Amino acid sequence: MARFKIKGLRWWMIGLVMLGAIINYLTRSTLAVAAPTLLKDLNITAQEYSYITATFQGAIMLQPLAGYVLDVIGLKFGFAMFATAWSMICMAHGFATNWQALAGLRGLLGLAEGCANPAGMKAVSEWFPAKERGLAGGIFNIGASFGSMLAPPLVVWAILHYNWQSAFVITGALGLVWVAGWLLLYDAPAKHRRLSEEEAKHIVEGQELHLQGDGTRPSIISIMKMRNFWGIALPRFLADPAWGTLAFWVPLYLTTVRHFDLTQIAMFAWLPFLAADLGCLFGPTVALALQKRGVKLINARKGAFTVGACMMMGVAFVGFVDSPYAAIALLCLAGFAHQTLSVTVITMASDLFRRNEVATVAGMCGTFGNFGLLLFSLLIGGLMATVGYTPFFVSLAVLDLVAAALLWILVREPKSS
Template sequence: MKALKALRWWMIGLIMLGAIVNYLTRATLGVAAPTVLGELDITTKEYGWITAAFQLGIMLQPVCGYVLDVIGLKTGFALFATAWSLITMAHGLANNWPMLAGLRGLLGLAEGSANPAGMKAVAEWFPAKERGMAGGVYNIGASVGSMLAPPLVAWAILSWNWRAAFVVTGMLGLVWVALWLKFYQPPAKHPRLSDDERDYIAAGQEQHLGAAKSKPSLVHILKQRNFWGIALPRFLADPVWGTLAFWAPLYLATARGFDLKQIALFAWLPFVAADLGCLFGPTVALFLQRRGVSLINARRGAFTVGAVLMTGMAFVGQVESAYAAIALLCLGGFAHQTLSVTVITMSSDLFRKSEVATVAGMAGTFGNFGVLIFSLLIGGLVATIGYDPFFIALGVLDLVGALLLWTLVRDPAGRAPKSAAVPPPLTV
């Protein structure tokens, strides 16, 4: 079979498409929330428990990562994607908030596979200097999926009902599974990977991060300060994404007076900005590397830039104009993905290939634990204190995360990595 040039970018594109579907399905409830809460007579506090159930499920990411490391990326990710698609469709059967909460918990468990799968693919397919950009590309899927949710879900609700919205997004997941099974193969088995590109990928990867023969050890990972150096910043950072995906549409409806059509018109904009952040973070890191900064320090520098930009989120509730609030939410989306893709990618910079999915899953657990706590606080307190304190907290938490990243993570190289080969062209 004829080799396909720049095949690694085609593979990360397939992963990105899976991430689009993953985040589209998880964001469906957030957009439909004003309608669902009204029809099923669900209170804001009960909705907080529903979102918390999702976070409890997705906190089991280490299980997903371990499965992916043990049985392989292709088979494991197909199983998880099939599960999340069917569970999404089952949301249309819910008639009360406990049933909806149970389905959200199962959905969180299945969808927790996306981030470990993406990082495992990046570790296998890309040399060190390209991993940041590759991570940024597949993380665009998170933004695009969340961006597509408002217009698509609003269309389904206006055309049929909120139950149909879950059926439509779930069916899209099953279509992606078919594409994944047909086109994905690991580098060692892919028939269309050229020898030049295979050599380029291998030459650009750190020898000390090669796959170990033994299975990943959770205890060994937990003993490493580098793990805590990426897990704790994620704990502080991820509530931003949870707020944008699950609470922003409800905020626009209750605090800013938006109807469903206005939510469809504006609620996707922060995720467009987040798309740009996915590329901006790796670009900042690459800019620093080209000026002699080590890979790890370049990643930390990009995270810090995002944390400084995130301070704008503190003023969302302070501005009088609803459009100014949306602009600040967009800044928050941009800043979050700038720093998020950076710290997520560091699991492939600091751990072996056979550990990457497990590490990414474990770090994701901490991130989603942060979302869980934040969602419960919003659900329990927003009726009495409003949204303003929560936006202020989101504006400052990432500054603490940046401090932890600089303090805890040890740079194994101490200097910028040098490329061992000229990359193959990106043209096809």
């Protein structure tokens, strides 16, 4: 008896990957929301908190290793393995009693959670034709902003009804539930029993022949010799600190500078991530609109990134407005603008590199992005008490404009063959 086929299965699969990204970013954002309570309870200073966040960023810089593992053993079991690890590590946060223990756990969490972007880009490259990859990448990246958006109300609820420790246990347990669903429902296109012949043909015929994988293991040295790698890695280095600032420092900023209490944080701290969700869809829409007007794919991606970089100029004024609600509005604009450009440059890994290299390249570019975030976070922790947050908000706008310039200068359309 023939098995029934699921229409539009590729969209269901990217939805499943997006759910994994939601859990990934929910667990990594739990600490930021719990920070005002946790830091007071454990007598942790802002400088020590910067060390904790820096440990995570330092460890997640090893995500090329995660990408390499995904390229070698496959997405289904590789992603499940990493997700199980990050869920258990997140739950262990609830047992930490000092900043050193938290720093160690954050390092382990970073090692496991570095798989998210490589996994998402690998799924996009395998399941979607070129013209749909931008939208698919945008849907996947909604997981990052939605997970961060979900953290404030969920974590505050857990703290108010139980304690900050329970917040880590709850978010970690959600990850284990997702792993069970992932193993049950996901498979590669070549193996999925619910994929119709018509959809399989649509996927294969819409992909660039010169980007088809040859089954060999990716070479990191060869990738680093490619101009296009640096063309997306350096913009990630400059642009990613914006997301880290929103995810790790905005709750503390709202508490210490805008004098928000825990309830107000639950009410407002998620709004920039809601705006970021919309940015995930806006970036691909801009790129697609440019393509319809005759602009080639890579230049259309560059154009979408530039639009996002220009909108990021609004974040420079966060520290200058008197109204805390105006500051929230500008942070929302920053979330929207950042995801507009971020989803664009992340998706370019699948536009420029072969299928068997995509996860490795995404991981390597993620290393550069997280290194930029690491340096920025350490600077905030070290200088926030003396210079405040305002110079850092201004610098985010400048860094993204420089990133856009580098993208135009370095990235070239790949030669088809």
